[in-house]
Amino acid sequence: MTTMTKPKEKSKKVPLRGMMENVMEQFNSAADHIDLHPNIRKILSITNNEIIVHFPVKMDSGDVEIFTGYRVQHNNALGPYKGGLRYHPTVDIDAARALAMWMTWKTSLAGLPYGGGKGGIQLDPSKYSQSELERITRRFTFALADNIGPEHDIPAPDVNTNSQTMAWIADTYMSTRPPAERTANQHVVTGKPDGSGGLEGRDRATGYGVFLNIKFWAARTNVELKGKKFIVQGFGNVGYWASHFLEKEGAKLVAVQDAFGSIENQKGITVEDLFEYTKSNKGSIVDFPDAENADKDAFFATDCDICIPAALGNQITKENAPTIKATLIAEGANGPTNVEGEQLLLKRGVTIIPDILCNSGGVVGSYFEWLQNRNGELWQLDEVIAKLDKKMKESFDKVYEYSEREGMDLRTSAFCIAIKRIEKAYIQRGIFP
């Protein structure tokens, strides 16, 4: 077990706030509101287990490269650890801890029988071939060994990982089980391809959930989505699907930013055209013919009504928050708005639908997939969507109504509800021994 460490001395140059600092401030402010029992505050402030593995992989050149992988298991009071694996240069122990904590609040808020975990490998996947990525993934799975398991810790896709990554993990994990247990372990990961135990609709579940949250908010506040302008940071699985459904509702995509650059067209960018274009442009949106390339640093200042950060954490800060034109921020990413940025936005009356609510469609979809595998069933898409609609509506209503009742912002409300559910479990069960 580890505790959070505070930097011993102040450095002259103020570094970008760590993700862990943000999640802890969010947690503590909600814990204050609900007057969380100090013992439970102590327990939830630490991570249960932190697994760091170093493993060698043979590259296509024949050389061996050493990789570092992480899996942080924050809390399992409500059920097995659950959360994604990301492949990105920013993956480190601080990021994995913070992201694992957010998963604990997310699964609790969604009313799922799960705890929270997160991990990944510190690497830039664009630098590796598909067969290298396969060997890296399989060797990482082997290194994690029994630290993951279908009733213990269940990974899923996250930034730069997808259904193919999950299929490799499932296959490697199952191959290392005793013969009679192999196929019964398929639900060690969720987000698998639909031919390999995956759930129909899991790919769109996160982005669809982001869209649903925006729709529920619009209905509550009497806002007409038709004609509203929105911008999206990140045009991966979450950004694309959220845009797809918002466009169908009559809203207009006017700017997009990805890891390579930004584009803008105030007359509107057709979502499917952009999606097709990225496939022929190495995944990048840059130079899309029906838009102008735009200044990357001014992205959040783009004229629009709704802003969907759907990439990485710490994107909306005290530097760019004052320039934001949107009146609604729907967090597709985890931790995209830091605490300082959020305070400025709230003062200006901007609404933020927080990550643990807004992007929870993904983990809800994962739960359906896990149930499907566990029960030996195959669910149809319409059944999945109907169940997802219901679950997302319940969560939104709970958070919205609590925030109205208590006079607090949506994030604090979401955290209060999530923490209370875990507190109840600890109070009922006590602490061993």
Ligand code: GLU
């Ligand atoms: N990576 C997604 C998230 O951050 C999904 C996690 C899961 O399905 O376990 O919520």
